[in-house]
Amino acid sequence: MTTTLRPAAPEDSGPGGTRSRRYTVCVNSRPVGELRLATDVRFGAAVGRITDLRIAGPDRGRGRATVAALAAEEVLRGWDCRRVEVTVPETAPAALRLAAALGYTERNRAMRKELPPTPPDLPPGSRPRPMDEDDFVAWHAWEREHYVASWTRHGVPPEQARAKAEADHRVLLPDGPRTAHTVLRVLVHDGADVGHLWLRLPATPDTDAWVFFVDVPEDHRGHGHGRTLMHLAERECLTAGVRSLALNVFTGNTPAERLYESLGYRTTQRTLTKPLL
Missing domain, CATH: 3.40.630.30 (Gcn5-related N-acetyltransferase (GNAT))
Structure with missing residues (x-):
């Protein structure tokens, strides 16, 4: 089975060369989730962000999110981004484990x-x-x-x-x-x-x-x-x-x-x- 990203909407452009776009995560053309990418308004177009990644319940635990995240990184490389960031809620331990497995390192945290x-x-x-x-x-x-x-x-x-x-x-x-x-x-x-x-x-x-x-x-x-x-x-x-x-x-x-x-x-x-x- 092949997991791919399919554009779900036109690309949005913002000030300073920022951009964003929504994608559908597909397995053999079957929608199984959604993903949004954006460049960071704080650091400029050289920094990309995976701002949302969701896989539907029946397709979780099958590596779909891993492949989608790696595909997202390839899209960001095509946007000439040199760094990617993700912000993960403390209530999503599976997402934290995924990020760590893909080589992401923690930079900062919010506390309340x-x-x-x-x-x-x-x-x-x-x-x-x-x-x-x-x-x-x-x-x-x-x-x-x-x-x-x-x-x-x-x-x-x-x-x-x-x-x-x-x-x-x-x-x-x-x-x-x-x-x-x-x-x-x-x-x-x-x-x-x-x-x-x-x-x-x-x-x-x-x-x-x-x-x-x-x-x-x-x-x-x-x-x-x-x-x-x-x-x-x-x-x-x-x-x-x-x-x-x-x-x-x-x-x-x-x-x-x-x-x-x-x-x-x-x-x-x-x-x-x-x-x-």
Whole structure:
């Protein structure tokens, strides 16, 4: 039996050369599933994504998804993509096993926590203050370089990482420290600045807030300030009526992963990548 991809719709084109298309997964011309491919709007046309892959129940467990995924990679190579990414929900262990078997490696994961009704206390001597203009200028320059370096360490070419950083900051911080739904705080402990928090509150309180950035300078690490900053994020959310908090963590950042797990965060989805040689 032969598993193939058959175009199910015309190709869609987007800004910056991005493209996407839906396919039907067929076995000897018999439809058994569906698949969607797209280039990544964040990293440009050189990065492809398998955004959806579904095989009908009676045809699962027969290798159809494996062949369809490999065929999808060939399509992306024809689009001149040099890397492919997939995002897999934690509730789909079979898809995670398939991705691992095909040579995908985890780059980052999303984690989420339902917040308790009572805000956590901050430790004695610790207090937050709003980030002012001078704080923001210094922090923003450092944070952007840190952001670029983080993506570069995880296989993203420097020019793509820098373009992503510039685009993300234009969208997420258009008005600097006065950006709507944005909480920027400096953590002060015993009179010294020991960390920063960047929190994005949702427009409506029934959706997740996001911790975009938590940072403790190296000379202040090892004193629990990272945990204090995360507790501060919870306090800000509860004050705004938000009951859930999410974040992204790069794979291999063991101290951060352990901190978030100890605070009750649970993985919701994982992003995996593979070079297209």
